[in-house]
Amino acid sequence: MPKTYEKIATETLTSGSTSITFSSISGSYTDLVIVGHQTAATNCEIGIRFNGDSAGNYEQNFVSGVAGNAVIKGSNTDSGNQIYLIWTQGTLPASWTGTIINIFNYANTTTYKTMLSRLGGKNETNNNSGTWKSTAAITSVTVLGSSNFSTGSTWTLYGIKAA
Amino acid sequence: MANFKLIASHNVTGSSTASITFSSIPATYETLVIIGSARASGDTDWFKMKLNNTGSYDARYAFSNTSSTASDLQASQPYPLVNPLADSTQLMANLFTSAEIYVPNYSSSSQNKVMICTGGEADEGSHTNARISQWDVASDRTEAITRIDFEPQGNNFAVGTTFTIYGLEA
Numbered sequence: 001m002p003k004t005y006e007k008i009a010t011e012t013l014t015s016g017s018t019s020i021t022f023s024s025i026s027g028s029y030t031d032l033v034i035v036g037h038q039t040a041a042t043n044c045e046i047g048i049r050f051n052g053d054s055a056g057n058y059e060q061n062f063v064s065g066v067a068g069n070a071v072i073k074g075s076n077t078d079s080g081n082q083i084y085l086i087w088t089q090g091t092l093p094a095s096w097t098g099t100i101i102n103i104f105n106y107a108n109t110t111t112y113k114t115m116l117s118r119l120g121g122k123n124e125t126n127n128n129s130g131t132w133k134s135t136a137a138i139t140s141v142t143v144l145g146s147s148n149f150s151t152g153s154t155w156t157l158y159g160i161k162a163a
Numbered sequence: 164m165a166n167f168k169l170i171a172s173h174n175v176t177g178s179s180t181a182s183i184t185f186s187s188i189p190a191t192y193e194t195l196v197i198i199g200s201a202r203a204s205g206d207t208d209w210f211k212m213k214l215n216n217t218g219s220y221d222a223r224y225a226f227s228n229t230s231s232t233a234s235d236l237q238a239s240q241p242y243p244l245v246n247p248l249a250d251s252t253q254l255m256a257n258l259f260t261s262a263e264i265y266v267p268n269y270s271s272s273s274q275n276k277v278m279i280c281t282g283g284e285a286d287e288g289s290h291t292n293a294r295i296s297q298w299d300v301a302s303d304r305t306e307a308i309t310r311i312d313f314e315p316q317g318n319n320f321a322v323g324t325t326f327t328i329y330g331l332e333a
Contacts, residue, residue: 005166007333010193035194035331037268037277065229065297066236095225095301098267098277120299121277122225123236127297152274154267156193158331 005033010156016041016148022157023140027107029159034141036099036119038153045146047082048101048130050113050138058083060130066123082144083130085119097121099155106138113138167196172327179204179319184216185328186310190270192330195308199262199282199326202249205318209244212264213312214276214302223302230296243300246282248315259323260284269308276302 006029011020025032038046049058056079064072064086076084085099101117113132120126132138143155173183188195201210214223224243228235237243246262262282268274283295313326 005331007193007331035265035267037271037274063229065227071229096275096277097301098265098279098299100265100279118279118281118297118299120227120279120297122238122299122301123227125227125229125297125299127229156331 004161006159006161008157008159010154012154013149013151015151018145018148019142020155021140021142025139025141025157027137028161029107030105030162031160032103032106032138032141033158033160034099034101034143034155035158036101036143036153036155037096038099038155039096039150040145040147041150042147044149046085046099046119047144048085048115048117049082049142049144050132050134051136051140052142053132053134054081056081057133058130059133060084060128062126062128064127065125083115083128083132085117085128086126095121095123103138103141109135109137111135166332167329168192168332170328170330172325175320175322175324177322179321181319182312182314183320183324183326184310184312188309188311188328189330190307191333192270193268193333194331195266195269196329196331197262197264197311197326198329199246199264199313200259201246201262201324201326202259202321203251203315203318204321206252207248207250207315207317209316210246210248211242211314211316212245212278212280212300213242213314214304214308215306215310216312223304224300226298226300228296228298243278243298244316245278245280245298245300247284247296249284251321254284258284266308271305272307273305275305276308
């Protein structure tokens with residue numbers, strides 16, 4: 001059976017860190033998938049950047065559910081410097097959360113890049129669609145925290161191969 | 164090299180069933196992915212997902228939900244509701260709920276487990292029961308997951324319900 005879903009790399013923290021980066025990603029897949037399992041000791045918002053670009057080249061739409069509140073939905077079309085996977089502080093501390101990120105057609109050099117993410121745990125759910133306004137092929141992905149991710153937090157990057 | 168590897172599949176045939184169990188799940192993968200297509204035999208709203216159903220479950224789970232109409236949070240629950248479930252008393256015939264569930268790092272013996280669950284169903288009739296929903300669940304237990312049980316919140320899984328569990332190979 002041909003392998004269609006390949007693990008590219010896993011990053012597991014052995015000490016606290018505010019970011020992890022998958023770099024030197026080859027262009028030999030059709031799409032990328034990141035599966036994460038993370039926590040933090042203090043309030044921590046999570047975001048994602050591509051190719052180290054910290055300029056205002058990101059936009060997104062989101063739907064989130066938070067304890068005791070109605071559904072939160074909205075857009076960030078103000079040229080943010082990252083795509084946020086989580087929108088309210090206070091979720092990560094003392095609880096583990098899971099993350100699924102799909103990055104589509106990441107290696108092409110003619111279109112802006114799009115992604116979908118799902119992130120949540122016991123305190124809230126988050127669904128995002130994001131755009132990186134660049135036609136460059138994605139060769140690195142950085143997962144950012146507004147504070148340290150805790151030891152043991154882990155992310156795995158997969159590539160989906162063309163059939 | 165990694166791949167989606169089929170671990171097991173359950174199809175409900177002949178008559179409805181109260182639960183579907185995947186047992187003896189090997190620890191050789193990094194992430195479990197479960198794909199489901201489900202319908203209840205009678206009145207119900209959701210289905211449950213239990214991890215390692217071998218003892219007391221008091222206060223084992225907490226979960227949050229965002230659906231197309233509302234959000235909710237439940238703490239200290241004996242089981243999590245993880246997905247809408249097509250209700251045969253309200254929805255058209257042959258309508259099944261879809262479900263995709265990720266369980267990352269499921270074989271860890273030191274970290275609390277989480278489940279990312281996305282599902283939904285259409286309703287060609289009134290549309291009042293059409294839903295898309297995400298449930299994110301955290302368990303307070305750290306042992307490796309070796310068994311998963313699915314149960315309707317009420318009644319049984321109808322004939323035609325299928326659940327398939329895959330392992331994402333390391």
